[in-house]
Amino acid sequence: xxxxxxxxxxxxxxxxxxxxxxxxxxxxxxxxxxxxxxxxxxxxxxxxxxxxxxxxxxxxxxxxxxxxxxxxxxxxxxxxxxxxxxxxxxxxxxxxxxxxxxxxxxxxxxxxxxxxxxxxxxxxxxxxxxxxxxxxxxxxxxxxxxxxxxxxxxxxxxxxxxxxxxxxxxxxxxxxxxxxxxxxxxxxxxxxxxxxxxxxxxxxxxxxxxxxxxxxxxxxxxxxxxxxxxxxxxxxxxxxxxx
Amino acid sequence: xxxxxxxxxxxxxxxxxxxxxxxxxxxxxxxxxxxxxxxxxxxxxxxxxxxxxxxxxxxxxxxxxxxxxxxxxxxxxxxxxxxxxxxxxxxxxxxxxxxxxxxxxxxxxxxxxxxxxxxxxxxxxxxxxxxxxxxxxxxxxxxxxxxxxxxxxxxxxxxxxxxxxxxxxxxxxxxxxxxxxxxxxxxxxxxxxxxxxxxxxxxxxxxxxxxxxxxxxxxxxxxxxxxxxxxxxxxxxxxxxxxxxxxxxxxxxxxxxxxxxxxxxxxxxxxxxxxxxxxxxxxxxxxxxxxxxxxxxxxxxxxxxxxxxxxxxxxxxxxxxxxxxxxxxxxxxxxxxxxxxxxxxxxxxxxxx
Numbered sequence: 001x002x003x004x005x006x007x008x009x010x011x012x013x014x015x016x017x018x019x020x021x022x023x024x025x026x027x028x029x030x031x032x033x034x035x036x037x038x039x040x041x042x043x044x045x046x047x048x049x050x051x052x053x054x055x056x057x058x059x060x061x062x063x064x065x066x067x068x069x070x071x072x073x074x075x076x077x078x079x080x081x082x083x084x085x086x087x088x089x090x091x092x093x094x095x096x097x098x099x100x101x102x103x104x105x106x107x108x109x110x111x112x113x114x115x116x117x118x119x120x121x122x123x124x125x126x127x128x129x130x131x132x133x134x135x136x137x138x139x140x141x142x143x144x145x146x147x148x149x150x151x152x153x154x155x156x157x158x159x160x161x162x163x164x165x166x167x168x169x170x171x172x173x174x175x176x177x178x179x180x181x182x183x184x185x186x187x188x189x190x191x192x193x194x195x196x197x198x199x200x201x202x203x204x205x206x207x208x209x210x211x212x213x214x215x216x217x218x219x220x221x222x223x224x225x226x227x228x229x230x231x232x233x234x235x236x237x238x239x240x241x242x243x
Numbered sequence: 244x245x246x247x248x249x250x251x252x253x254x255x256x257x258x259x260x261x262x263x264x265x266x267x268x269x270x271x272x273x274x275x276x277x278x279x280x281x282x283x284x285x286x287x288x289x290x291x292x293x294x295x296x297x298x299x300x301x302x303x304x305x306x307x308x309x310x311x312x313x314x315x316x317x318x319x320x321x322x323x324x325x326x327x328x329x330x331x332x333x334x335x336x337x338x339x340x341x342x343x344x345x346x347x348x349x350x351x352x353x354x355x356x357x358x359x360x361x362x363x364x365x366x367x368x369x370x371x372x373x374x375x376x377x378x379x380x381x382x383x384x385x386x387x388x389x390x391x392x393x394x395x396x397x398x399x400x401x402x403x404x405x406x407x408x409x410x411x412x413x414x415x416x417x418x419x420x421x422x423x424x425x426x427x428x429x430x431x432x433x434x435x436x437x438x439x440x441x442x443x444x445x446x447x448x449x450x451x452x453x454x455x456x457x458x459x460x461x462x463x464x465x466x467x468x469x470x471x472x473x474x475x476x477x478x479x480x481x482x483x484x485x486x487x488x489x490x491x492x493x494x495x496x497x498x499x500x501x502x503x504x505x506x507x508x509x510x511x512x513x514x515x516x517x518x519x520x521x522x523x524x525x526x527x528x529x530x531x532x533x534x535x536x537x538x539x540x541x542x543x544x545x546x547x548x549x550x551x552x553x554x555x556x557x558x559x560x561x562x563x564x565x566x567x568x569x570x571x572x573x574x575x576x577x578x579x580x581x582x583x584x585x586x587x588x589x590x591x592x593x594x595x596x
Contacts, residue, residue: 079310082417083304083310087302090303162435199295200300227253227256228253231253234294
């Protein structure tokens with residue numbers, strides 16, 4: 001009820017319809033065809049919901065089910081988030097099995113602590129942080145990273161770039177690709193991580209700060225310095241001749 | 244949108260709405276309008292756009308099979324026998340829906356089971372692939388191709404006697420997986436975040452956004468994948484695959500279990516900047532003509548530049564002939580020979596005198 005009342009103050013009636021629909025109907029998909037029905041319902045109201053709202057509601061719904069002890073919700077959560085978590089985890093080491101184990105542990109622990117699942121604000125942010133910690137913990141345990149506070153400095157953040165064709169015109173493509181790679185290679189591991197979280201995991205600056213365990217000011221610096229490097233790289237080598 | 248008038252390049256490059264526009268095309272009309280109304284901002288918007296686009300990591304991906312295994316492991320590790328489902332309640336609408344879905348699922352199961360016993364093992368692979376997944380299926384029983392529009396905007400032209408399915412929650416899942424039996428033309432909407440994968444028997448064809456055709460009938464000995472634009476990767480389950488670009492095709496021999504990459508039987512001009520009509524040459528350097536062919540068809544064309552230095556050609560290649568006919572004409576004019584090895588063309592000139 002509170003939710004409905006608060007939101008009615010909003011001007012966006014479509015958003016209210018969307019939220020009402022879900023608050024009044026939340027919480028009881030228990031059958032095996034959960035996903036089909038859910039998708040169908042989503043589709044019915046999809047015109048009224050922005051994609052972000054849809055995601056938020058979908059995730060909130062799943063967390064409520066998880067809290068209620070619904071085992072199937074756990075598998076849906078893993079299916080929805082696995083690719084993003086795996087991609088993030090693999091950037092800290094060339095150790096796919098370590099990353100898979102870490103993800104397993106995170107979801108097992110999520111299940112064990114499910115009674116508190118309702119308190120998780122953004123599940124994506126929660127999972128990214130948990131996987132990051134778990135992977136780094138494994139790396140320390142295996143002695144691949146020294147176990148002291150600023151040890152993160154040594155952890156790489158691996159990014160192989162796919163240089164988009166649209167960025168590079170056909171003639172002298174090779175030379176430009178080399179130049180762009182050179183610019184990208186100047187980014188430090190933590191700059192790459194911050195930019196990756198911003199561009200590919202849709203994290204905002206405060207979430208990035210919490211994930212990387214640094215101050216918001218540091219994140220601001222990391223991101224702006226990264227953009228500045230890319231800009232200078234483009235300016236000096238490419239921008240003048242670009243399409 | 245007016246706030247963007249005061250944004251620096253850095254701020255713009257890090258703005259969520261801007262990133263969504265660049266990466267997903269969100270709210271495109273508003274941005275186009277902003278650019279039209281503020282031509283002074285064109286430069287900064289383009290620079291910021293290029294910065295966002297240039298940071299494009301190649302994703303680490305996990306196969307569908309491996310993901311299923313991980314989910315199964317998680318479910319096994321967290322199962323609690325003493326838990327039982329809570330009381331089920333639901334609105335009238337939802338009950339009806341669940342019933343309808345239930346009936347549909349039962350009908351689908353019966354259909355597959357029935358078909359399977361009728362036709363023996365022939366459908367096993369497709370049936371195996373789609374088993375226990377919540378899929379929407381389309382079967383083309385007409386004698387004309389049927390066009391299917393997927394929730395992500397991709398288009399699939401399904402040939403007669405072919406079946407095609409995709410996840411019921413297509414837009415909500417991490418990747419775009421579809422299953423094919425028979426033949427279909429694909430025009431895949433670009434989304435670098437969600438690779439589009441076509442499972443056809445034991446082959447997996449992976450793309451980001453491009454157009455191509457797959458022909459995979461159980462009765463035929465080969466599976467054939469032909470690329471029209473963009474890049475695709477074809478692999479057998481868990482085995483390193485081959486990459487194809489425009490005008491290339493992969494043929495998978497089911498018996499030998501190997502994938503062969505070759506030039507498409509009828510390569511077409513793929514470069515938007517070149518049309519067949521432009522291919523009338525008068526006293527033009529041969530090297531320039533060959534480079535134009537290379538760009539027009541997007542093929543690999545190898546030759547010794549030194550040997551063709553100073554050679555010129557006068558030829559009319561504007562006719563709608565095949566690339567092979569054009570290569571014939573060029574080679575005859577410069578008394579050279581050519582051969583096609585796999586997907587690449589090699590020209591052996593003898594100098595022009």
